[in-house]
Amino acid sequence: MTMIEFREVSKRFGKVEALKNASFEIPENTVTAFLGPNGAGKTTSMKLIMGFLKPSKGAVLVWGEEPWRNESIRSRIGYLPEKPVYPMDLTVEDFLSHLAGLRRLGRADVERVSRLVGLEKLMDRKIRSLSRGYLQRVGIAQSLLGEPELLILDEPTANLDPAARREILDVLKVLHKELKVSMIISSHIIPELQELSNYAIFIDKGTVLDYGYLNDLWRKYSVETVFTIEATDIETVAKQLIEKPFVHAIKRVSSGTLEVSIDPSHFKVFEALLTEINHKIRRYEFKTANLGDLYEKIVKSKP
Numbered sequence: 315m316t317m318i319e320f321r322e323v324s325k326r327f328g329k330v331e332a333l334k335n336a337s338f339e340i341p342e343n344t345v346t347a348f349l350g351p352n353g354a355g356k357t358t359s360m361k362l363i364m365g366f367l368k369p370s371k372g373a374v375l376v377w378g379e380e381p382w383r384n385e386s387i388r389s390r391i392g393y394l395p396e397k398p399v400y401p402m403d404l405t406v407e408d409f410l411s412h413l414a415g416l417r418r419l420g421r422a423d424v425e426r427v428s429r430l431v432g433l434e435k436l437m438d439r440k441i442r443s444l445s446r447g448y449l450q451r452v453g454i455a456q457s458l459l460g461e462p463e464l465l466i467l468d469e470p471t472a473n474l475d476p477a478a479r480r481e482i483l484d485v486l487k488v489l490h491k492e493l494k495v496s497m498i499i500s501s502h503i504i505p506e507l508q509e510l511s512n513y514a515i516f517i518d519k520g521t522v523l524d525y526g527y528l529n530d531l532w533r534k535y536s537v538e539t540v541f542t543i544e545a546t547d548i549e550t551v552a553k554q555l556i557e558k559p560f561v562h563a564i565k566r567v568s569s570g571t572l573e574v575s576i577d578p579s580h581f582k583v584f585e586a587l588l589t590e591i592n593h594k595i596r597r598y599e600f601k602t603a604n605l606g607d608l609y610e611k612i613v614k615s616k617p
């Protein structure tokens with residue numbers, strides 16, 4: 315089912331047209347990477363979804379309703395703004411309890427969200443004293459209050475050092491795994507969302523370049539896809555794989571690990587094959603580091 319639909323949406327701020335006739339859909343149960351350079355229109359789109367802004371033209375539909383007309387939509391979405399403002403003198407506990415109170419949520423919800431983002435040991439700390447990474451966890455925690463069906467995270471890793479970025483990405487991974495909540499995550503650092511997302515929207519200067527499931531986009535733009543396979547008997551596994559016409563290359567990266575490049579249009583056949591020889595395989599993982607390649611191809615394919 316469609317969760318979000320933009321129908322020929324334009325949004326104007328005076329002379330600036332932040333979105334130009336933007337149309338896209340986001341289905342339920344997706345983690346969407348919302349990708350584009352500075353000024354592309356990512357934050358504007360997110361604010362339209364939240365109903366903080368009204369389109370100048372066209373319609374934004376969230377679960378079939380227009381959010382600017384129907385504020386109740388907002389209560390089903392958790393939102394981490396691009397530049398959150400926190401009451402620095404409050405403790406983490408007081409801040410989250412205050413927000414929970416405003417929404418008539420109990421203590422249990424505060425405990426739930428702090429556990430989910432790994433803040434439970436820092437509840438007595440003043441917000442002022444937190445590192446940027448932990449401050450961002452507070453932001454994610456508040457977005458989870460009230461058990462939202464969708465999380466909208468506007469550049470959750472911006473202004474973080476590489477270690478903190480990694481931690482936040484891991485927090486988001488765990489959240490997705492535990493809560494099965496849909497997410498829309500914006501970033502202009504393209505590769506970092508790859509491991510998390512299964513859907514993407516590419517936007518530049520207010521124009522939607524393309525969107526869809528990554529599995530379809532790899533294929534559409536012929537982006538080479540690479541899997542890492544860990545196996546007990548890699549020789550036999552390698553022999554079985556290399557016979558297949560859709561396997562382009564196999565590289566042995568360690569005594570128990572292979573990297574296999576495949577034709578992206580044979581994704582499903584490849585996965586079926588792995589299931590078939592499953593007893594020899596310890597683990598396999600979709601590896602491609604090329605959401606960036608995809609972005610390049612999408613940008614270049616447009617006039």
Ligand SMILES: Nc1ncnc2c1ncn2[C@@H]1O[C@H](COP(=O)(O)OP(=O)(O)OP(=O)(O)O)[C@@H](O)[C@H]1O
Pocket residue numbers: 327328330331332350351352353354355356357358359396502
């Ligand atoms: N309230 C506003 N008033 C005037 N112009 C605005 C306003 N909000 C956004 N814009 C303009 O709209 C365009 C799109 O901005 P937006 O913040 O949506 O981009 P973004 O993709 O989120 O960029 P970034 O990666 O820098 O966060 C920019 O040119 C921006 O300057």
Ligand SMILES: [Mg+2]
Pocket residue numbers: 356357358396468
């Ligand atoms: Mg932005």
